[in-house]
Amino acid sequence: MTGPFSPHIPVAATLTAKRDLTSDTALFTLSAGRDAAGFLSTFVPGQFVQLSVPGGGEIPISPAEPPSAGMIRLCVRRVGHVTGLLHRLPAGSPLGIRGPFGRGFPVDEMAGHPVLLLAGGLGIAPLRSLISHLMAYREKFGEITLMYGAREPSVMLFRDELVELAGRGLIRLYLTVDFAPEDQVGGYSCARGLLPDLLEGFRFDAANSYAAVCGPPPLYRCLTADLEQAGVHPSRVLLSLERRMRCGIGRCCHCAIGQKLCCTDGPVFRLSELKDIPEAL
Numbered sequence: 001m002t003g004p005f006s007p008h009i010p011v012a013a014t015l016t017a018k019r020d021l022t023s024d025t026a027l028f029t030l031s032a033g034r035d036a037a038g039f040l041s042t043f044v045p046g047q048f049v050q051l052s053v054p055g056g057g058e059i060p061i062s063p064a065e066p067p068s069a070g071m072i073r074l075c076v077r078r079v080g081h082v083t084g085l086l087h088r089l090p091a092g093s094p095l096g097i098r099g100p101f102g103r104g105f106p107v108d109e110m111a112g113h114p115v116l117l118l119a120g121g122l123g124i125a126p127l128r129s130l131i132s133h134l135m136a137y138r139e140k141f142g143e144i145t146l147m148y149g150a151r152e153p154s155v156m157l158f159r160d161e162l163v164e165l166a167g168r169g170l171i172r173l174y175l176t177v178d179f180a181p182e183d184q185v186g187g188y189s190c191a192r193g194l195l196p197d198l199l200e201g202f203r204f205d206a207a208n209s210y211a212a213v214c215g216p217p218p219l220y221r222c223l224t225a226d227l228e229q230a231g232v233h234p235s236r237v238l239l240s241l242e243r244r245m246r247c248g249i250g251r252c253c254h255c256a257i258g259q260k261l262c263c264t265d266g267p268v269f270r271l272s273e274l275k276d277i278p279e280a281l
């Protein structure tokens with residue numbers, strides 16, 4: 001941690017904008033002020049912040065893009081108490097932020113390699129900050145492929161911007177939905193099927209690639225087996241895991257995964273680190 005900020009005390013932030021993406025998911029823009037800019041700029045894609053909603057509590061959220069000038073964007077699905085309160089707040093409401101915390105994606109190590117991104121559902125939100133980083137330093141990375149699966153076209157998040165990146169030749173994009181007829185947008189076909197179906201038979205430089213996976217838990221077991229079988233080394237299979245959190249800084253053990261803590265050892269883990277922890281995936 002740098003600067004005058006304490007990892008224990010939330011920095012005051014203001015909700016400046018909310019953009020609804022689907023009926024239950026929105027992109028929230030928070031301003032934490034210029035004083036927090038240096039602190040937030042230490043963010044590495046894949047890390048999380050503890051967002052406090054007055055009268056509700058604190059929840060861990062992975063920023064959907066790297067914070068800039070004290071401004072932070074969070075893509076949050078309404079699933080329960082705190083997220084429900086957040087979704088009802090008007091612009092101008094006070095919020096709090098602790099962090100960024102945890103271990104993000106090893107972006108320096110990934111430089112020079114092809115990157116395969118696999119996102120299921122809301123998993124695209126944390127991966128979006130990694131995509132932003134990859135785009136900002138595009139020349140440093142090899143081929144970038146994004147496979148993104150959603151339940152149906154109407155809940156596919158950030159589709160237009162992803163299609164735009166693909167249209168500019170910056171990423172290879174494969175979209176799939178569980179349900180819906182074949183659906184065409186911007187020249188990009190949206191297949192029908194599950195995310196592992198996209199990976200099946202996909203030809204890529206597996207031995208040299210990094211794979212970053214983020215999505216609902218059932219997806220991990222299936223995709224990790226497929227990635228290993230394709231030849232991606234387990235130390236290069238990067239998984240963003242979610243556990244319920246309290247302190248966010250390795251003190252309470254609330255987020256334990258075997259001997260590891262999701263908040264400090266993760267939330268991004270290498271598959272090779274999780275091999276002996278059956279409950280991890």
Ligand SMILES: Cc1cc2nc3c(=O)[nH]c(=O)nc-3n(C[C@H](O)[C@H](O)[C@H](O)COP(=O)(O)OP(=O)(O)OC[C@H]3O[C@@H](n4cnc5c(N)ncnc54)[C@H](O)[C@@H]3O)c2cc1C
Binds near residue numbers: 083084
């Ligand atoms: C590192 C990390 C990054 C995350 N990033 C995002 C993000 O970018 N966007 C987003 O919308 N959500 C994200 N989450 C999940 C988010 O923290 C939970 O949805 C939130 O804590 C739910 O709070 P609540 O009070 O609204 O729900 P509650 O009322 O506490 O619970 C409602 C439901 O949500 C489930 N739930 C609660 N907390 C979690 C959790 N931590 N992980 C999984 N399920 C949970 C409960 O089991 C229950 O089914 C992330 C979680 C972690 C650990």
Ligand code: FES
Binds near residue numbers: 245246249251261262
């Ligand atoms: S949330 Fe307290 S140790 Fe991880």
